[in-house]
């Protein structure tokens with residue numbers, strides 16, 4: 001069985017020292033090993049942004065796509081070969097601005113893909129513009145007077161879109177994050193894991209210290225029931241979206257792959273593609 | 289006895305025009321006639337005039353006709369709008385309910401049949417299409433049993449009682465009109481057909497069928513006219529082959545999902561029309577850059593923007609050839625017949641994998657939706673070529689990665705699918721090295737650009753240009769693409785009667801442009817006319833740009849939403865040949 005080291009490669013990330021993304025990379029590598037994957041059975045699909053580089057830093061099959069389209073690509077991979085474990089990841093701009101449409105529909109579709117958002121409340125790669133996750137009043141290069149749009153709550157949106165797995169974590173909490181990613185991988189359906197990942201270069205407000213002060217860990221509530229959707233929604237609102245842990249899981253809804261008529265367990269990519277003369281004749285007969 | 293005639297049915301959208309046409313033409317197909325259909329519709333579901341025209345012939349035909357022999361009309365509007373097409377002595381079969389009249393100046397016979405009344409007698413006005421089609425079938429003097437069989441198939445799943453009622457409706461319509469006319473009309477008596485079984489389908493169905501034959505097992509698409517029939521066909525069929533169709537949230541999702549699935553090893557396509565194609569542009573570049581096979585069908589309709597969504601046009605050529613930023617290799621193929629739609633779809637999937645490039649299969653509305661006879665399709669011609677797809681590659685050492693983008697002589701690198709132990713590599717739209725890692729190294733950049741862009745050097749598809757050149761030095765070389773070929777050929781027959789010799793070339797490989805193949809024909813022609821359904825002569829521009837000869841290339845353009853008629857082409861070619869210039873249609 002592969003250890004987390006086997007999910008490492010020899011590429012030095014070009015992230016700024018101290019960037020939250022490093023820990024997310026480590027957590028994915030650990031989680032992959034912990035659930036017993038081999039590198040060749042894991043596909044990491046990533047978006048464009050500082051965060052999007054992650055697929056190049058993990059020893060697995062990696063696909064670095066285009067801005068905002070990580071989820072359709074990831075879903076395509078999963079549909080083609082459901083035997084692969086598919087992790088999609090990218091920034092908050094990638095997933096909640098340009099890619100928001102895909103995020104909502106990937107949630108509705110519920111393919112077995114684990115989506116890890118590296119949420120730094122800002123655009124890192126393009127050097128510091130506002131993101132849908134930025135707080136109101138947040139001053140950036142593109143909002144010199146402070147952001148005047150409301151902050152998007154991906155957790156609430158996910159729940160209302162019918163998500164079957166919603167979690168949130170903080171890149172510094174490697175233990176919790178690793179465990180949530182493992183649970184996400186094992187979850188039979190779409191899992192959204194939003195991870196606070198401080199951008200040390202462009203976000204001077206939502207810093208490590210700021211998160212430590214403001215985060216509410218669900219462990220504080222021993223009675224919390226993550227299968228209760230109403231409770232989950234309330235908790236998100238009560239904590240202003242700052243809670244971490246497994247927020248909601250629905251294990252009764254089947255994944256998309258399991259609901260598609262005629263879809264086999266064996267990856268479609270492995271199945272024979274030549275049709276037989278008999279099958280061909282039947283298809284043609286309809287046009288006579 | 290005649291060898292061909294044209295029949296049209298018109299009414300309000302949602303009134304049964306479609307189903308009447310379907311039953312009527314299925315029955316004719318059973319008798320072995322060659323058929324060519326044209327649908328005139330607007331982008332409303334209920335209401336609005338719609339009509340379907342079928343040309344019926346004992347010989348192969350691939351064009352609509354200028355004129356009309358029989359018009360079946362559910363309302364006066366259908367008569368008013370279409371009567372001018374009727375040839376002298378033509379026939380109108382119309383519903384007595386609206387007191388039909390033939391517009392002044394039109395010499396046609398009117399059969400006023402109580403279509404609605406008869407249908408209501410049988411229980412529902414829904415059956416008026418059966419009464420109407422029975423009446424027009426009877427006028428042709430064709431065997432009623434064959435017609436009834438088609439009715440049975442259309443309504444069979446609704447139960448025997450419904451079938452019987454519909455057959456009764458057909459009978460009543462037939463009897464009524466025969467009594468009025470005193471028997472079948474002699475002037476509409478068609479020669480017997482060759483009786484050989486043909487297929488009868490629209491281009492979109494041939495593409496759907498071709499994709500299954502090609503091993504396509506996934507489709508990701510967003511509905512749009514005139515592409516939707518492809519996904520509707522495949523969602524019925526793919527589950528039987530283990531696959532499925534995903535209706536995505538938009539075309540960006542459709543194309544990127546297709547890229548993901550192709551990367552992971554399943555032949556996957558998407559299909560759309562202009563607006564969707566525009567949304568796909570960035571992703572087409574991703575496929576080109578990452579050398580991921582991809583098949584996109586673009587069924588052209590009237591542009592720009594929402595344009596004329598239900599009308600004929602061929603104006604996306606530039607978008608397909610040039611679309612996406614930067615420079616990538618790409619193949620654009622234009623089938624010119626239903627048979628082409630089938631075989632070209634298979635070839636598109638093969639080329640996409642052999643060259644690891646995006647392939648756009650372009651049709652136009654008339655080819656996608658016009659129902660036509662098609663020669664039997666040959667199972668033995670189905671070939672699956674997956675290019676340099678490799679399996680069971682040796683294990684990697686240490687931190688090595690598989691050279692997915694290895695620099696090779698032909699520019700095509702071995703491709704391995706996710707899941708292979710020895711195949712780990714990285715894929716990115718960022719410029720990358722041989723294992724797929726981002727690289728800004730200038731030498732690598734140049735090597736990689738050259739590798740990608742040279743892949744298609746001297747690549748020719750089957751019949752890259754289709755040549756019908758009976759003359760060594762014709763008066764006129766006519767060049768077209770897509771659905772216009774049949775119309776051009778009919779015009780050529782007329783031209784040759786007038787002493788003008790013509791050759792005809794259909795360009796099927798739009799990109800990379802098959803310059804070398806075309807040159808000799810351009811050289812020898814006295815004059816060249818390029819015929820296309822757009823306003824800016826996009827095909828002619830390609831020819832002039834790649835092959836030259838601007839001084840002898842003229843254009844015939846039509847962009848009013850309608851396909852060319854043989855008379856349009858005949859007139860323009862005659863003028864050009866006699867006066868040296870062309871008036872716009």
Ligand SMILES: Cc1ncc(C[n+]2csc(CCOP(=O)(O)OP(=O)(O)O)c2C)c(N)n1
Nearest residue numbers: 048049050051067091092093094123124125
């Ligand atoms: C279509 C398109 N528009 C804009 C860009 C430029 N761009 C690259 S990354 C990015 C946003 C980065 O922010 P985020 O997704 O939050 O990722 P981060 O860099 O913060 O990890 C933008 C706007 C692009 N690559 N593609």
Ligand code: SF4
Nearest residue numbers: 016019050124199200
């Ligand atoms: S700019 Fe911000 S997000 Fe990007 S690498 Fe640096 S710290 Fe990380």
